[in-house]
Amino acid sequence: MNDAVNHPTLAPALAHSRCLARLFQRTPALADRTADELAQPFDAAAMQSMLTPPEADEAAFKRQLRALRQVVMARLIARELGGYSDLEEAVRTVSDLADLTVCAALDWAVSHETRYGTPIGEDSGTPQTLIVVGMGKLGGYELNVSSDIDLIFVYDEAGETDGERRISNQEYFTAIGKRLINLLADTTEDGFVFRVDMRLRPFGDSGALVSSFAALENYLLTQGREWERYAWIKGRALTGEASGLMQLISPFVYRKYLDYGAYASMRELHSQIRREVARRDMADNIKLGPGGIREIEFIGQVFQLIRGGRVKSLQERSTRATLRELARLNLLAPEAVDELLVAYEFLRNLEHRLMYLDDAQTQMLPSNDEDKLRIARSMGFAGWDEFCATLDRHRATVTRHFEQVFVLPDDQDRTHPHAALWQRAEAGDETMQGLAKLGYADTGEIQRRLAMFRGSGRYQQMSERSQRRIGAILPPLIEVAAGYPNPDETFARILDLLEAIGRRESYLALLAEHPQSLKRLADLYSASPWVSQYLTRHPILLDELLDQRLLYQAPDWPAAGDAIRHELAQVEDDTEAKMDLLRHFQHTQVFRLVAQDIAGLLPLEKLSDHLSDLADLVLAVTMEEAWRELPRRHVEVPQFAAIGYGKLGGKELGYASDLDLVFVYDDDHPDAAENYARFAKKIVNWLNAPTPAGTLYDIDLRLRPNGASGLLVTTVEAFEQYQCASAWVWEHQALTRARFVAGDARVGRSFEAVRDAVLRRQRDLSSLSAEVVKMRNRMLETHPGRPGEVKHCRGGIVDVEFIVQYLVLGYAWLYPDLTANRGNIALLATAATHNLIDATMADTARTTYRALRRLQHASRLAGRDPTQDALAPLAEGMAVVRxxxxxxxxEAN
Structure with missing residues (x-):
């Protein structure tokens, strides 16, 4: 054997790989070259430099392609087994080889098919090209070292060629495709380049070899199966124009909604694989067997099928990249992803070593002792038993995570004990008796609702699968709702939800697949009609019930801002999609805060802070996106700020609060006024325009200078002049609760300086008090102070706010700390420290105000005014406020 074969750097590879030893025996010069170039990875540029296709000799071209494969594979085997490379290099090198040889073969086939001329599209009149789609691991740049390549051939338009001998584009591309396959897969004395598998094309082996866009689209719409969605996740155009193909494929693979039906489909596909593995006694197959590579791929891909339509960053082709993105999005625990990535690398490295033995496409563990020892040693173990222990540990880890993701619902194989209450809902007395035993009060009404739902046209028109899911969901829900103090209300609200989502099979699948979510759903629907209406309006939020880690996790607004900006960047120029994304984001954050609120995890002040921080963030992101869309921008960064008034300004925002906004700018460019006016309109449209995802916030702009008749935007200078010369006292009252919330920080500081100066002006106290009383009386004309209405009743919330505003406007010239935007409770304490009010009365007013706000918040969630019993303990405190x-x-009040 040539000396180079005995080179120490090649020894590890030769000790393991029989196919490499045979190759070096046939071509000793290749051994020398491999030893000399072992330190250098084989990149695509180096491969391309080896391909200089001869002009007319097909046999010579085939030899060149096969020689390239031999050179690449020899160095790859030696590098990987010698410890010079890693999995990433191995799969990328083989994928690059496949890409390059497919393209070269296509170019050869087209350039040497001269009989028919050029294929022309019948609609566009333009030349057509063959798009070769790489599927499977090739599509994800994860190709095995001895793998088939899965291809699909597609072209854009039907038509015919323009040569003297004309044929249809279908016939032309079929001939090209056949020749391409032969160039790569024909086994000659030099071997083959890649085995080519075309079975993933429409209709498989019985289908046409090539498809037009129209034929492919029709097939996917009418015949496409769930496993084909899974397969097309990795589909990648190796040649031709990819954008048109992806526009056709993406809606088939990635649904606009959260597609929880994918669980059942992929679970069934996995079961089919398991049955085949058992039938063929393939438990030792590290790809298809339990805990194998395919299970890791399924974990990533089920999340892609469920969420990829909404979360563009999940439209990944690489398994490892997908898993890392799932960790980043908190859809899988980072520690789980780490374990899966380690197992994946181990299994893929093992897969390569199995293939390196004889250049065979196999994932079966060896049965003979010699090969077992070769595998163990090449994987870094002293012996087979030690290797198997590690392999078994990795496979057990994969199985554990797979089963956690694909867990079957508890009642999958047994009938729920209360199933008859749904199945026989029309049997009035029997159903009512069963409901009464569970603790329902108005059993006749609940029975009537169940019977109406079961007999409704909406239910009767559901698919059989949806009806089965309703049947799996309702009995446990009847039982769960019965465990609450208000079972009738709880179940009726949930039934409203089921009726609303009855035709949305994905939502039914979510609840059926995750029965643990039913208890969390009932918690929320029992606690508050407002929450139940919110969730019924936005059922996409049901997804939030699945992961308690996220549902009850304290918000991190900077991280949330980074996340939504990242998602928006994926959408690029689709305004409606961006608006929907921002709405989904805001609804999700509100829902998480609601859940934490109901669970008692958030004091009211902290909740208001979070809701205000969320609004600030949504405003900031909206302004960034709206400015980016504005044509004819005169500056890259707008010198413009949004000022929050009222509850937003005072950081006392509630769940359904409007946003009181004023827009100011500080920019002397000639186009500034016009551009910023258009900018403000666009911001308002982004915030309150209804889309399929709902709205963000109702916007009130009436607090701007001159109110509804004033300009939509104003300069800081004009704002200052208005406040100093024209503003009413009530506008200065409003200014006490104003703050910069989003936009240019410099402009925000300019506004804050104006606010501070206006509030610190010395005022005549008697005139001020008269104006404040007049404004309060005017408000009482439109909002009488009813006893149960804690906001407007005398001694209530508005009285405390007016007292604080009077103190700020009356005394800030003496005590500048009164201008701090710290909220009414803190400002009452500040006033007491300056002896402006009695300290004891201030403490009582603070306590009362806090209790009134909590009562107001609770009454809104409950959907009714506070009872007299709830108000009674506050009577003394409200008397102190008066x-x-x-x-x-x-003035007595």
């Missing part, structure tokens, strides 16, 4: 009003403003 006394404080009289002391400061000289």
């Amino acid at each position: 006394a404080l009003w009289q002391t400061l403003l000289g």
